[in-house]
Amino acid sequence: MSSSRIQFYGGPLMVLVPAVIFLIVAVYLFIFQKAFDMTGLAMGGFLGVIIGSFLAKNSVDYWNGAIAGIATPLTGILVCILVLAGIFSSMMKTGGIASGFVWLGSQTGITGALFCTFTFIATAIIATATGTSIGTIFAAVPVFFAAGVQLGGDPAMLAGAILSGAIFGDNLAPVSDVTVISASTQTYQNGETAEVGGVVVSRSPYALLAGALAIPFYMLFGGGGTINTVLMENASANGLVMLIPVIILVAVAIYSKNIFLALITGIISGILLGLFTGRLGLEQILAVNDGHLVGILYDGVNSMSGTIMLCLSLFAVIGLLEKSGAIAAMTNKLLQGDKKLSPRRAEVILATGSFVCSTVFAGVTSAALILFGPIGDKIGKSAGLHPFRRSHIMSAMANSIPVILPFSAFVFVVMIAVKNQTAGDMITPFTLLTSAFYPWALFIVFSGSIITGWGRRFEGKDRSALKTLDIVMPTEEEAEKANGQ
Numbered sequence: 001m002s003s004s005r006i007q008f009y010g011g012p013l014m015v016l017v018p019a020v021i022f023l024i025v026a027v028y029l030f031i032f033q034k035a036f037d038m039t040g041l042a043m044g045g046f047l048g049v050i051i052g053s054f055l056a057k058n059s060v061d062y063w064n065g066a067i068a069g070i071a072t073p074l075t076g077i078l079v080c081i082l083v084l085a086g087i088f089s090s091m092m093k094t095g096g097i098a099s100g101f102v103w104l105g106s107q108t109g110i111t112g113a114l115f116c117t118f119t120f121i122a123t124a125i126i127a128t129a130t131g132t133s134i135g136t137i138f139a140a141v142p143v144f145f146a147a148g149v150q151l152g153g154d155p156a157m158l159a160g161a162i163l164s165g166a167i168f169g170d171n172l173a174p175v176s177d178v179t180v181i182s183a184s185t186q187t188y189q190n191g192e193t194a195e196v197g198g199v200v201v202s203r204s205p206y207a208l209l210a211g212a213l214a215i216p217f218y219m220l221f222g223g224g225g226t227i228n229t230v231l232m233e234n235a236s237a238n239g240l241v242m243l244i245p246v247i248i249l250v251a252v253a254i255y256s257k258n259i260f261l262a263l264i265t266g267i268i269s270g271i272l273l274g275l276f277t278g279r280l281g282l283e284q285i286l287a288v289n290d291g292h293l294v295g296i297l298y299d300g301v302n303s304m305s306g307t308i309m310l311c312l313s314l315f316a317v318i319g320l321l322e323k324s325g326a327i328a329a330m331t332n333k334l335l336q337g338d339k340k341l342s343p344r345r346a347e348v349i350l351a352t353g354s355f356v357c358s359t360v361f362a363g364v365t366s367a368a369l370i371l372f373g374p375i376g377d378k379i380g381k382s383a384g385l386h387p388f389r390r391s392h393i394m395s396a397m398a399n400s401i402p403v404i405l406p407f408s409a410f411v412f413v414v415m416i417a418v419k420n421q422t423a424g425d426m427i428t429p430f431t432l433l434t435s436a437f438y439p440w441a442l443f444i445v446f447s448g449s450i451i452t453g454w455g456r457r458f459e460g461k462d463r464s465a466l467k468t469l470d471i472v473m474p475t476e477e478e479a480e481k482a483n484g485q
Contacts, residue, residue, distance in 0.1 A: 006065050006324040007057045014055045015324040018048030018317045019371070023360065030362050030409045034416065036134065038306030041367070045313025052320065062320070069319015070312050077193065078184050079308050084263035085131050085175035087300030088249070091270045092130045092242060093139060094296055095279045100239025101126065102143055112152035116222025117215055119144040119153070120161035120438070124211060127169020129246045131176040134413050135303075136166045141417040154223035155423040160435025161218055163404065163414050167439055170365065171399045172207045174200045174253055175263065177307055177366045182395035185373025186380070186387035188463055194387035197253030197262065202388045202465070206396065206455065210445045214437035221435075238277050245270030271296070307366065314370040322374075331378050343458070343469065346383035347450045350376045350390060351397045358398035363408030365398040386457040386465045393446060400443035404436045 008014035025044025029035045049066055056062035069075075101122035110118050123144065127136040140162045148158040170178050174196055183199040249266030253259055274280030286295035321327045334349055353376060357368035372394065380390035403410045406429035418427050449455050457465035 004058070004061045006061050006320060008055045008324070009057060010055060012324065012326065014052070015320055015326050017055060018045070018052040018320060021048030021051055022313070022317070022367075026362055026364065026367075030364075030412060031407055034412050036409055036413055036416075038310050040306075041364070042306060042309035042313050045310060045317060049313065049316050049320070061323070065319045065323030066316040067319070068323065069315045069317070072315065072319075074184055074193065075312065075315050078180060078311055081175075081180050081184075081196070081259060081263070082177060082304045082308055082311070083301055084260065084267065085177070085180065086302075086304030087297060088175050088245075088263055088267050088270070089130045089132045089135065090296045090300035090303060091267060091274070091280075092126075092245070093132075093135065094284055094299075095242040095270065095274045096236060096239045097126055097129055097242040099143075099236040100242065102147075103235035103237045103239065106235050110151075113219050113222030115148050115151045116153045116157050116161050117218040119148055119158055120165050120214065120218055121211075123162050123165025124168035124438075125165075125243075127166045127176075128173045129169075129243065131169065131173040131179075132303075133166040133170035133176070133178075133410070136169060137162060137410075137413050138417050140165070141414070145418055149423045152223050154221065155418075155426045156431040156435045157218060157222045159414055159418055159427045160432055160437065161222070163410060163432060163436040164214055164438030167399050167403055167410070167436070167442075168207060168211060171395055171442065172200060172203055174250060174259065178369060178395055178399065179203075180259075181311075181366055181369045181373060182391040182398075183387075185369065186377050186390045188387055189381065189459060194391055196259040197250075197256075199388050199391050200250065201254055202457075203392050203395070206392060206445055206449070207442075210438060210441035213441040213444065217437045238279065241273060241277050242270065242279060244273055310367065311370060314367055318371060318374060327375060331375055334375075334379060341379070341383045343383045343385060343456060344450065344453070346379050346385060347389075347393055347456070349379050350393045351446065351450060353379075354394040355397040355400070355402060358402035359405065363403040363405065363410050365395075365403065368398050368402075369394060384458045384469050386459045388465065389455070389457050392455075393450070396442050396446040400439045400446070404433050404439050406430060406433060 006015065022041070022044045025047065026041055029037065029040050029044070053059055053062050105115060105118050105122070119140070123136060123140045126140060127133055130136060144162060145158050149155055170176050173179055179200065180196055183194045183196045186194045188194070245266045248269045249262050252265045253262035256262065271280060271285060275282070280296075284295055286293070286297045288294070318327070353372050354368060357372045358365050361368045376390055376394050402408065405411070411429045411432050414432060415427060415429065457467065458469045460466040
């Protein structure tokens with residue numbers, strides 16, 4: 001759908017009105033009302049788009065621009081992935097993978113600082129398996145926090161460990177919305193999007209290094225104590241079998257480079273394995289209860305509906321920014337005075353842009369990457385950076401310090417989750433800032449990577465990742481395809 005450049009009463013800056021209204025709604029919901037509702041955020045996005053339409057000189061051009069943003073191939077890819085990811089996530093939570101780690105912890109007899117460290121590792125694995133950071137927090141706090149306090153763990157460190165583990169998964173999980181968005185917004189020279197499976201594999205060394213840097217701090221400051229039988233209430237050895245679908249999903253994604261096939265394979269194998277081991281029942285897959293649908297399939301799709309609507313609203317905003325010329329102007333401003341953008345400078349812009357956007361969006365990393373991703377794609381591509389590298393930098397910086405600032409949505413989620421738990425009153429936004437070590441480690445790892453060039457890769461022929469700059473210019477047909485997107 002084509003449209004003329006959108007013009008506004010009051011000048012070109014009025015195109016920012018939808019984004020500003022979205023931010024106001026986000027701040028009101030998260031900070032003042034402590035309501036962490038993705039559908040509410042989507043409402044804010046669409047409300048901004050509607051109000052912005054009254055400022056446009058030509059309403060037809062305005063709505064054509066918004067719809068053009070929603071109707072991009074990226075939107076369809078992202079929505080389909082999120083639906084399948086929601087089903088997989090619901091299956092993993094219902095299958096009780098967390099109970100397997102509780103059993104493992106109880107059997108090994110770990111206490112205090114060791115349990116705090118175990119909590120970080122277990123939460124990271126759960127978050128990576130389920131792909132939902134907020135869901136992991138609400139699932140992990142009842143399982144690990146109260147038990148950890150009774151085992152001598154420091155409350156602030158336990159809360160920080162859970163938040164850190166959730167962010168680990170948010171940054172790395174193949175079914176995380178942040179991973180999917182950070183990959184899908186980055187394209188090759190021929191216009192095709194980066195593969196989620198390849199992004200996950202190439203991102204793993206950075207994520208694991210940051211995790212390794214965080215672990216000693218939990219070992220040192222996690223607390224002391226003695227074992228308590230409270231763990232056994234939530235312990236189940238066969239909960240660990242639910243790791244198998246995760247392994248299958250990742251293996252298929254790596255081998256086939258097809259995230260849709262990987263997700264479907266993971267879902268089918270997980271349901272069959274859950275039924276066989278008794279972790280799942282037929283009624284938990286899909287059922288009707290008092291006229292209402294329930295079960296993994298329904299809950300999975302329903303759980304992602306708010307995120308999908310949020311994506312649609314923000315893609316509408318991006319369409320408006322694109323059709324008004326704002327994105328092109330912003331990109332040109334960032335590239336001004338340096339036609340041959342150096343790789344390091346491009347990476348600094350990617351890191352700074354995603355960091356600032358995540359901070360402004362109160363740590364809502366998915367929203368930040370949806371808005372900054374297209375700009376980062378053009379900047380990184382101008383320097384020849386491989387799409388994987390661009391994706392890693394933006395995801396890491398968005399998931400670093402911004403998510404643990406006192407006004408971050410993640411901080412408020414943890415505060416709510418621990419509110420009724422033992423020693424929950426000892427947790428404040430400022431204690432989380434100093435006890436969630438993984439986001440700090442992630443910031444340090446990627447800052448060092450940008451400064452030293454460690455892991456920097458450029459796009460070569462056939463999408464290969466090269467250590468030296470060798471930009472592959474697209475063919476005329478590929479360039480037309482890329483411009484059409």
